[in-house]
Amino acid sequence: MRLAFVPKTTEFYDFFTRAGENLLATARLAEQRFREFPETSIGHEQVKELENQGDELTREIINLLNTQYITPFDREDIYELAKAIDDVVDYIEHASELLGLYQLDSRREQSVEQCRVLVEMTEHLSKALAELRQLRRVERHIVEVKRLEDEGDQIERAAVAALFLEDVDALTVIRWKDIFEALEEAIDACETAADLVGNIVVKNV
Numbered sequence: 001m002r003l004a005f006v007p008k009t010t011e012f013y014d015f016f017t018r019a020g021e022n023l024l025a026t027a028r029l030a031e032q033r034f035r036e037f038p039e040t041s042i043g044h045e046q047v048k049e050l051e052n053q054g055d056e057l058t059r060e061i062i063n064l065l066n067t068q069y070i071t072p073f074d075r076e077d078i079y080e081l082a083k084a085i086d087d088v089v090d091y092i093e094h095a096s097e098l099l100g101l102y103q104l105d106s107r108r109e110q111s112v113e114q115c116r117v118l119v120e121m122t123e124h125l126s127k128a129l130a131e132l133r134q135l136r137r138v139e140r141h142i143v144e145v146k147r148l149e150d151e152g153d154q155i156e157r158a159a160v161a162a163l164f165l166e167d168v169d170a171l172t173v174i175r176w177k178d179i180f181e182a183l184e185e186a187i188d189a190c191e192t193a194a195d196l197v198g199n200i201v202v203k204n205v
Contacts, residue, residue: 012065013072013132022054025050027119029050031115058086081196088125094182095182095183104176110156114152121149122190124145125190128141128197139201145194152184160180163177
């Protein structure tokens with residue numbers, strides 16, 4: 001593969017901005033799906049479409065990385081950040097899929113709260129990704145993502161505990177526990193992506 005010696009650093013910034021926007025759109029759509037469930041106007045296929053768009057953006061970032069000799073940040077950091085953003089979208093899509101796959105007939109408010117946290121986290125992560133040209137502006141968003149991850153942990157623990165305290169049949173417990181854990185994985189992956197942005201700031205400021 002031939003490497004280009006004329007740098008295209010602005011393309012990396014543009015791709016990460018678009019990836020952040022797609023991430024936020026996915027979280028917002030999933031939040032609406034969970035909030036309206038079971039009479040939701042959002043089908044899983046709509047969430048899946050955004051996940052597919054995220055996959056394509058990840059491929060474009062990696063393809064650009066493989067053809068550029070000069071990059072704005074360490075090559076490994078660019079690769080890991082692209083994959084981490086993709087992971088968040090994948091986990092959100094998985095939680096949305098489970099909601100339909102398990103054919104549940106009512107919602108759990110804790111899942112809506114988890115989605116709210118996810119939306120807030122992805123709002124900050126999206127802003128951080130859009131600010132990669134001005135790294136000094138990024139830190140406040142990283143701090144907020146980490147604070148929200150702690151809140152998400154508390155919601156997930158309370159949600160699982162409530163399942164075992166209530167008079168709920170075993171299959172419903174298992175299914176909702178899977179969904180709570182999938183949403184928690186998305187929240188954790190969001191923090192991982194934010195940590196990678198933080199590492200880029202430390203190395204380049």
